Amino acid sequence: MEIFWFIIIAIVLAVFFILDGYDFGAGIIHLFFAKTEKDREVIAKSAGLFWDSNEVWLVAGGGMLFMAFPSFYASVFSGFYLPLIIVLWLIIFRAIGLEFRSKFHYQMWKDIWDKAFGISSLLLALFFGIALGNVVRGVNLGGLENGVYAYEKHFFFLPLWDSSFSPLSVHPGVIDWFTIIIGLISVITLAIHGANWIILKTNSSINIKLKGVIFNLNIALLVLTVLSLAVWNMINSDSLNNFIERPYLIIFPVLYFTGLIGLFFIKRFKKEINGFIFSSLLIVGGITSSLASMFPVLLPSVNNSEDALTIYNTSTHEYGLSVAIGWGIVGFILLFVYVIIQKRMMSGKIDGMDYGHP
Helix, strand or coil: CHHHHHHHHHHHHHHHHHHHHHHHHHHHHHHHHCCCHHHHHHHHHHHHCCHHHHCHHHHHHHHHHHHHCHHHHHHHHHHCHHHHHHHHHHHHHHHHHHHHCCCCCCHHHHHHHHHHHHHHHHHHHHHHHHHHHHHHHCECHHHCECCECCCCCCCCCCCCECCCCCCCCCCCCCECHHHHHHHHHHHHHHHHHHHHHHHHHCCCCCHHHHHHHHHHHHHHHHHHHHHHHHHHHHHCCCCCHHHHHCHHHHHHHHHHHHHHHHHHHHHHCCCHHHHHHHHHHHHHHHHHHHHHHHCCEEECECCCCCCCEECCCCCCCHHHHHHHHHHHHHHHHHHHHHHHHHHHHCCCCCCCCCCCCC
């Protein structure tokens, strides 16, 4: 039952980063490449028409995490308190930027909220990547130092950074040179995904230029991917063991590299949907590869005295997991109906659709 809910939550998180990921990416593209008011408006619209429904998946993922693995949920939400508060404020400012930009037709007003939308999207992509880096790297469970626990053994607390800025520190911070690498991979991946979404959903004047941007970003992504794998193996020499012991898990890295290689042919694609499919494979492959490499661990411990948090030692009672299946089916039906109706109503190009006008 634990494995079932682990898979379901992984799927929900992957769907969230595919759907809301293009919102983040659109914000990054908006920040750096939208130069005319017409392009700014249509790119903001490509995110603004969808962001609220896309974030339903984040709420669903958080709710299921609380239901299935409450000890993990409690540990992570207390230990990562500072970055979670930052993420909350960034989500708020991104939404405000989208909703407020067209309330008044003054350029200064639009510029302020355009920057709020773009910078918040950029930092959200960065912090979600940093969060993944922290989960992969592990934390000092219990705050153990010199044989003394600072917290209960399943708990921890991380400052934003440690003075050493090293992932090998006894008390690592949220931000170090390893998590920054993963954060940059997240930013580039979601920028690529957002650019493909803009090409798919709009007639922006920069669509042709964006294909060149995607190609160049893909080169940077390839370099960072190779670097991150080398560094990850240095931090955790057992990082590839799961793929050796369970060869079928190799399908997840294959998905990632299929997306990565496919995007090098972005300029040749005849159908606009193809680029979006390959960047979606990037996201799915990256998330699932990370989770597969750690399974059944949810959060490693960097000290040798405390066991890692796994799907087995943090799950709720089996009765609770079984009862949740019924309610989960009802919830998923409502969620899928909502998403399908919304996507059908906003199919095709969105340039002529109204959004945010007084």
